Amino acid sequence: MADHRIEISGLSAFYGAFRAVEDVNLTIEPGSITAFIGPSGCGKSTVLRSLNRMHETIPGARTEGKVLLGDQDIYDRSVDPVAVRRAIGMVFQRANPFPTMSIYDNVASGLRLNGVTKRGVLDEVVETSLRSANLWNEVSGRLGSPGAGLSGGQQQRLCIARAIAVKPQVLLMDEPCSALDPISTLAIEDLMIQLKTSYTIVIVTHNMQQAARVSDNTAFFTVEGLGTSGRLVETGPTRRIFESPSVKRTEEYIAGRFG
């Protein structure tokens, strides 16, 4: 499933007239976990949200440049952003299950709202998605109860199940563990490592230990000051970035000297 690489070239992202990120060039390998790290305001979340065209849903926000999924530019005029988001799923910082829906309906929502109504199909997708998200054993007996009644960590896994239920090729995760306790965080990290065989994963994280633990490749972003554009400083295999970064700025950040 995850057989397409993502090639970002010359990507800039704007909020109104403000250029939040400038000229990002980066290749994301299929079937791997890529971590975006960097200080607050460096634009790593903005770049992430540009990968499935969620950035432009904010009023006044727009992008420039190309993002190729395989050989298709997702910003091509002929491409429907809704189709892009179906192929590139997303998990957010705060778990956001639909409060009016049960656990079952949360997972089924993506298919159902896209027109799938067959009970058998839905049942199967709900079960496999919840199993993939390591949540099935905890909730299989109460699929009809509200999704919002789960613990924080379970809610986040529910959101992962909901995201993979529509069978995307890529899973974008925007600080998925920042609101979770260490045990729930570990559960999500284990899950990510299991999922990377089927999905290309890109994760934004403030937690450098997390980036070191789970990711294959790391991209380091930074920003010089308020009102300036964030940029990609360097990228490479996680081990190399953490052990022998080629740019001084990266080394300082990883050593905890700023950010």
Next chain:
Amino acid sequence: MSESTGLGAVALLSRRRVVDQVLTVTLSVVMAGTLALLLWVLGYVGVEGLKYLGPEFLTQTPPGNAADAGGGFLNGIIGSTIMVGIATVIAVPIGVGTAIYVQEYAGPGAGTARFLTDVLVGIPSIVTGAFVYAIWVVHFGFSGIAGGLALGLVMTPLIVRTSEEMLRLVSRDLREASLAMGIGRARTIVSVVLPTASSGLITGVMLAVARAMGETAPLLLTALGNDLFIETNPTKRMSSLSLQIFGNAITGYRTAQARAWAGALTLIALVLIFTLIARLVGRRSAIAGR
């Protein structure tokens, strides 16, 4: 030294405690006063209304002569229900639709729409009645439809305002979660935003219904009233509870005033019943959506 620091802290604490006590008592008194006023109104209407409210009142039309005892407001209850029904059918789609446009799409004209809504909320309802009189009644005569139109004009801006507020309360996270799954914007609004806001939307609509139930001025110029018989045809002039309460209360006859009190109590009860039904329906549809 540690002793003096301790004493200072205690003094500060006790001063804060006094302020806290004073404010707590003040606010409790204000709250109790508001509650007492509300209970007084309800209690007074209840006591006066129950003196006459009974099966006869709910099943008959008023006596031909207002000075006579007996009779009821059945025609008004029916008229109010029909006209507020017409008004709701007009105002809910327009009101909620406008709120969705202004809040969710914020397209061209959204700011203007919001401003005009605020202006419309402030228009005295007698003016609304006069407007409907001029554009409708002059051509087609007094009717329940004209009454419903006038009430719909009263309800629409109220519904726009409350609905907009309720839609704004739905967190952006939920919209993003839906959009990020490749669900289109319209579908997101219908299947995620509206259900999440539903109880608030229903409350807003019911507030507008309650307001319309009590409106009298616009109906004087549009539905006119009809106490001769029960009218269920909305193309004819109709009575309403509010018109009957007004008409009977100003007569000066104790008999008519007794009917007016019973009518006032019936009005409050009707609004309560409609609200309960709306809540139940809302809850059921939320469950069915699961």
